[in-house]
Amino acid sequence: MMRVRRTDRHYIPRVYLLTGLLVCAFLLLGVSLWRLQVAKVSQFESRQQIQSLRRVRLPGIRGKIYDRNGLCLADNRPVYSIALFLEDMRRPGPWSKTIDRAMDVVGQVSQITGLKPVMDRDGIWKHIRLRLPLPLVLWNDIGPQSMARLAELGCDIPGVDIYTQATRIYPYSPYTSHLLGYVGRADIDAMSEEESYSYYLPEMTGRAGLEKLFDPFLRGEAGGKLVQIDVSGYRHNELAHRTPKPGGDLRLTLDMEIQLLAHKALGTHRGAAVVLDPNNGDVLAMLSTPGFDANRFVPYINTADWKALSEDPGKPLLNRAVAGVYPPGSIFKPLVALTAATLNPAAINVVYDSPSVFRIGSRVVHTTGHGEVDMRQAMKFSANVYFFKTALACGPEPIIQQALAAGLGQKTGVEVDFESSGTIPDEKWQKDNRTGWSDGDTCNLAIGQGYVTATPIQMAMLTATIANGGYLYRPRMVQAYRQPGSEDYVLNPNHRIGKMNWSAAALRAVRNGMRDVIMEKDGTGHRAAVEGFEFAGKTGTAEYGLKEEGAKHTWMTAFAPLDNPQYAVAILIEDGDTGGLTVGPCLKVLMEGLYAKMKREGRLQS
Numbered sequence: 001m002m003r004v005r006r007t008d009r010h011y012i013p014r015v016y017l018l019t020g021l022l023v024c025a026f027l028l029l030g031v032s033l034w035r036l037q038v039a040k041v042s043q044f045e046s047r048q049q050i051q052s053l054r055r056v057r058l059p060g061i062r063g064k065i066y067d068r069n070g071l072c073l074a075d076n077r078p079v080y081s082i083a084l085f086l087e088d089m090r091r092p093g094p095w096s097k098t099i100d101r102a103m104d105v106v107g108q109v110s111q112i113t114g115l116k117p118v119m120d121r122d123g124i125w126k127h128i129r130l131r132l133p134l135p136l137v138l139w140n141d142i143g144p145q146s147m148a149r150l151a152e153l154g155c156d157i158p159g160v161d162i163y164t165q166a167t168r169i170y171p172y173s174p175y176t177s178h179l180l181g182y183v184g185r186a187d188i189d190a191m192s193e194e195e196s197y198s199y200y201l202p203e204m205t206g207r208a209g210l211e212k213l214f215d216p217f218l219r220g221e222a223g224g225k226l227v228q229i230d231v232s233g234y235r236h237n238e239l240a241h242r243t244p245k246p247g248g249d250l251r252l253t254l255d256m257e258i259q260l261l262a263h264k265a266l267g268t269h270r271g272a273a274v275v276l277d278p279n280n281g282d283v284l285a286m287l288s289t290p291g292f293d294a295n296r297f298v299p300y301i302n303t304a305d306w307k308a309l310s311e312d313p314g315k316p317l318l319n320r321a322v323a324g325v326y327p328p329g330s331i332f333k334p335l336v337a338l339t340a341a342t343l344n345p346a347a348i349n350v351v352y353d354s355p356s357v358f359r360i361g362s363r364v365v366h367t368t369g370h371g372e373v374d375m376r377q378a379m380k381f382s383a384n385v386y387f388f389k390t391a392l393a394c395g396p397e398p399i400i401q402q403a404l405a406a407g408l409g410q411k412t413g414v415e416v417d418f419e420s421s422g423t424i425p426d427e428k429w430q431k432d433n434r435t436g437w438s439d440g441d442t443c444n445l446a447i448g449q450g451y452v453t454a455t456p457i458q459m460a461m462l463t464a465t466i467a468n469g470g471y472l473y474r475p476r477m478v479q480a481y482r483q484p485g486s487e488d489y490v491l492n493p494n495h496r497i498g499k500m501n502w503s504a505a506a507l508r509a510v511r512n513g514m515r516d517v518i519m520e521k522d523g524t525g526h527r528a529a530v531e532g533f534e535f536a537g538k539t540g541t542a543e544y545g546l547k548e549e550g551a552k553h554t555w556m557t558a559f560a561p562l563d564n565p566q567y568a569v570a571i572l573i574e575d576g577d578t579g580g581l582t583v584g585p586c587l588k589v590l591m592e593g594l595y596a597k598m599k600r601e602g603r604l605q606s
Helices: 011-039 041-051 095-113 121-131 144-153 209-213 256-266 303-310 329-343 375-381 384-394 396-405 427-433 439-446 456-467 504-519 579-600
Strands: 053-058 072-084 136-139 160-169 182-185 204-208 223-229 235-242 249-252 271-276 283-289 352-354 357-360 363-366 371-373 471-473 478-482 496-499 536-543 552-560 567-573
Touching: 072 095, 072 144, 095 121, 095 136, 095 144, 121 136, 144 160, 182 209, 204 209, 256 271, 256 283, 256 567, 256 579, 271 456, 271 579, 329 375, 329 384, 329 396, 329 439, 329 456, 329 504, 329 536, 329 552, 329 579, 352 375, 352 384, 357 384, 357 439, 371 375, 375 384, 375 504, 384 396, 384 439, 396 439, 456 471, 456 504, 456 552, 456 567, 504 536, 504 552, 536 579, 552 579, 567 579
Parallel strands: none
Antiparallel strands: 053 223, 072 136, 072 160, 182 204, 223 235, 249 478, 271 283, 271 567, 352 371, 357 363, 471 496, 536 552, 552 567
C-alpha cells in the first residue's frame, strides 16, 4: 500500500522568510545606491573638485630702482620656465617611484622641446627634501621655439607646466653691485602668509645693498591662482586668478654718468671712489673695485661662482667705499690745520721750520724737508714736521674732538649696509687697546697715521664740509620713493646734522692751500690738474703693516669748482706709491669728466 508523505508545515514559511530577506537586501542596496548617485552626488562632486585643485602662490612684482635722472638700475624681465609639479605626479610607496616617473617625464619633455636634460635623480631628490612646495624647474629661461613645441605637443604630459615669472636684472652691474646689492630666492619658511598654498612660485628677496635695506618696500604683494588637475596629474583649467601687485620704486641720488666716470678713473686699481654734492650730502657716485656681477646671484649663485668670489684675493664682495677702513694719511691734515686755527686764529700765519729729520722723544723721524713754511705752504707741500709741531702745540684732545664733530670715528648713516665706523683713538682708547698716549701718538694723529682709520665716504664727507663752509650733511643715497600705483615721487629729505666752528679766515687758508696742491706746479697733487678748471685737493700716503715692507695706501680728496663747489671727492687706491703719483692721474680723469659735464649743462660761472 502506497503512503503519501506530508509536506513539512514549516518549509513554506522559511522560503518566504529567505525571499523577504533577499528583497530587503536589494532594497537597502538600491537605497544606498540612490543616496550615493542621486541624493549626495553634489557633495561628492564638491569633494572631488576640492581634491583636484591646486593653490599656487604668484610672487609680487618687485619695484624698480632708478638713478637721479630716471635711468633704470634695477629692473624686471619676464622669464619662461618649464617646471615639474611633483605632488601632482606622486606615486604610491617610496619616493623612488615618484623619482622614476619624474625622470621619465624629463626624457619626454626633452624629446619634444629639443632641450638637453639638466636635471638628474639627485637633483630631484634634493628638491623633494628641501623645496617640495616649489615647482621643480627643469629648464629655466627657455626660448620661444621650445616653449611653442611644448605647448603644442606636450599637453598629455602630467605634472608639467610652463610658467612665467619676473626675474631681477641689473643693466649696469658690476658698476652698481655694491650699492644696489642683489636678490635671491626667499625662504618659504620665513614667509608670513595668511593663506596656505600647494605651490609657491619662487619669491625674490633682497640679500644685500639697497635691495636688502628696502626689501619690504620694493617687494610687491603676492597674487595667486587655482589650477584644476585630474587624478593622473594632468593640469586642466585655471579656475581663479589674483594678479600680483608691484612694489614701490626708489629714485637714488646717484648720477650714473658720474658713476661711470669714477669707474673709468679707477681703472684696474683696487680701491674706491666717492663723489658727494657738498651742498646737500647727495651721493652722486660710490664705487668699489674690483666689483662683481650681481646678475650671477639671481635667482641663486652656484657653488663654483660663490667660491671664486669669496676666495678672490681682490675681495670683490667688499664695498671699500663704506666698509673698508684705512689710515687716511695726509688727507687728515686739513682738519688739523682747522683745529689749530680755531684754537688760535694767529696759527694761520705761524711759520715753522720743517726739516727732513725730526726727533720725537727718543725716536728720530726721517721725512721730506721743506724749510720754513706757513699753513698754506705746509698744505701745498704736505709738510709733515709742520703738522707735528702744530699738533704738539694745540694738543691731541682738540684734534680728536674736531674729528668726531666732523663725523669721523662713527658711521655716516648712508643707506648702504655693512658700513664701518673707523677709529679716532683717544687716550682712553689707547690705554684699553694698546699703551698709554705719548707725543709720538700726537704726531701720528697729526698726519693721519698710527691707529687713526677712516672710510672713503667719511673722508668725502669731511671734504664736503670744508668745501661748503663748515656745514655737515648726512650722506644721502635715496632721493625719493614712489608708492605702488602712484605716479608721483615723495622726496626723502636731506639732513644737516651739524655746523663746524671754523672761522672764515681758517677756511680760507686751508682752502687756498688745497688749491695750491692742485694748481701749482710744485704742489703734491699737480698731476690731477685739468687745464681751465680750478679746483682744490689734498694728497695722502698712509703706511700700514710692517715699516720694512713699505706697504702704502694712497689717497686724494678734492672739491670743485674752487669758488662754487658742486662736487666733493675722495679716492683711495690700495697698495699704491704716493697719493700724487698713483691717485693724481685717476683724479684727473674724473675731474676732466666732471668739467665737461658742467660745461655741457651750463653750470660753470663765467
